Amino acid sequence: MTDSIPAPPAATDRSCPDSAPRVVIVGAGFAGLAAAKALAGSALRVTVIDHNNYHLFAPLLYQVATAALSPADIAEPVRHILAGHPNVEVILGTVEGIDTTARRVRLRDGENVGYDRLLLATGSTSTYFGHDDWAPHAPALKSIEEAREIRTRVLSAFERAERARDPAERERLMTVVVVGGGPTGVEMAGSIAELARHALARDFRHIDPTRARVILVEAGPRLLAAFPDDLAAYAGRSLERLGVDIRLGQAVESIDEGGITLAGRRIPAATVVWGAGVTASPAAAWLGLATDRSGRIPVEADLSVTGFPDVYALGDTALCRDAEGRPLPGLAQVAQQQGTHLGRALRDTLTRGTPLPPFRFRNRGNAAIVGRHAAVFDFGPGRRLRGFSAWLLWAAVHVVLLVDFAQRARVSLQWLWRYLTYRRGARLITVPPPRR
Structure with a gap:
């Protein structure tokens, strides 16, 4: 299959020939990045497309909004994260449509990116319920x-x-x-x-x-x-x-x-x-599909989009159900598990011909922090934590999930300093305030 995006120079293409299957991932959030990492080092060409040049650790955005952390503490350039994987390329661009017949992703600048398998991990946006x-x-x-x-x-x-x-x-x-x-x-x-x-x-x-x-x-x-x-x-x-x-x-x-x-x-x-409230990104409109009330795309057990076996939806984009038929929540852990599962499954399918296994979510706990020494952690029926122990676990889990060691060190030190002094070092007014 011929792509309209030119191939990179031979000196930088150290991993896969042009004839290798191409997996295109739209979105470098938790699901897309996890899938890219799972496909890294394989005999497949992998292309990650995102309109931002960074991966954002969204669960800590509220700490940027309240001056506890700086944006650089929770965001890392996608190219840096994937730099050590020669078979993975990154494109900074905005997707505006998909031609499933020709297997092409159309970008806003007019370029088209061909694919053999397409992963839609475009996340969600806020909704004001018609207001x-x-x-x-x-x-x-x-x-x-x-x-x-x-x-x-x-x-x-x-x-x-x-x-x-x-x-x-x-x-x-x-x-x-x-x-x-x-x-x-x-x-x-x-x-x-x-x-x-x-x-x-x-x-x-x-x-x-x-x-x-x-x-x-x-x-x-x-x-x-x-x-x-x-x-x-x-x-x-x-x-x-x-x-x-x-x-x-x-x-x-x-x-x-x-x-x-x-x-x-x-x-x-x-x-x-x-x-x-949140609603899924417009990925469903690219495919001309009906969605649920939250704009999510219905998927099969293997995460393929119903009616489009070569297209997959993950994370907040997907309406994926558990074994009891209940929709999985829009959580980072769901997106990460789906990305890792699908990346590994596609790697085996496209290189060894093994069938795609169904996705099974393993709940590692749902958490919310309330304040100093106060948090709640729900691990499922009969297993829950609250208070100081939940607060410590919440902090440990979020530090571990940050993608870069330097981020983990910075965030840990800032949280320790904030804990000891009650101070917040990111109290900067950096955009013009509204006239209110």
């Missing part, structure tokens, strides 16, 4: 740019409050509303509360940051709906001890530059953070 006009006033947390914007909004609001003379305006500037009671919302609310009550407490002269209001809004009846009741209740109590005002059973009616309206009540707020 896209809320997005400018309530940034979500799916990218480094959004995390930096949230950090700027929070820190800039305190700076403006320091100069405000009107008590009502000062209170508005020191009010943060987090929408969504899932892990993202819980972690954001707890981290913002700790930022105000500890890291900023002694830095201002005319305001008292410890009196900042942090409000966590959830339309459902409780926080952390995917966790057992006792862990969700513990998370709620821990947030309340940090001073977080939890509003359950209250749906958002409107968000604008001045604040938010909940159940008919107006709450003036300078900062609103959206963590209430």
Whole structure:
């Protein structure tokens, strides 16, 4: 099969001939990167396409948004990660369509990349449930740019409050509303509360940051709906001890530059953070497929897209079910396991002709951190942790999952320094603050 992307110079092509099967991976998130690593060193040509040049450790984005870490602590260039694997190439580009008949991926710049097998691991984006006009006033947390914007909004609001003379305006500037009671919302609310009550407490002269209001809004009846009741209740109590005002059973009616309206009540707020929902990327539209409500593509047991045996979907892009028929959650561990499984399976299939085995998810625990010394860990029926032990385990797991040793060392040292001093060293306003 002839590709429209020219072959690299012979001096750099040290692994596979042009006749070797080509596996194209769209997306360098947890699933795509895991698949690429599993295919590395094989007799296959592997191409990774992503619109970013870095792999992002998304579970720690909230720490960038709350000045605990810098973007470089949780992102690593994809080329650097895969540099030691000659059979893997990386293309920085944005996919706009797929021709499954010709087996080509179309990029925005007009180039086409041919494939023998195509892996779609394009992740997810935020959804405002039909209220896209809320997005400018309530940034979500799916990218480094959004995390930096949230950090700027929070820190800039305190700076403006320091100069405000009107008590009502000062209170508005020191009010943060987090929408969504899932892990993202819980972690954001707890981290913002700790930022105000500890890291900023002694830095201002005319305001008292410890009196900042942090409000966590959830339309459902409780926080952390995917966790057992006792862990969700513990998370709620821990947030309340940090001073977080939890509003359950209250749906958002409107968000604008001045604040938010909940159940008919107006709450003036300078900062609103959206963590209430995600939807899959537009990969399904490229294939002309119907999806579930979250935009995910139905897949078979071997992760192939139904009706397209040479195309596979992984991670947040895929509607994959467990042995009981329940959809697997959009978690990093699901994506990583799928990527590793499919990469190894395709390696055997394309080089030895073995059939693709079905994917089986092994739950290694679902976690959420609430604050200092407080976290919840759910390993399945009858196996759960909470409190200090869960907090230590959460920290250890996240450090291990970082892709680079230097990142692990930096994050570990920064967490230790933050633990001992309550300080946060990434309190930089690096983008223009909104006019609010």
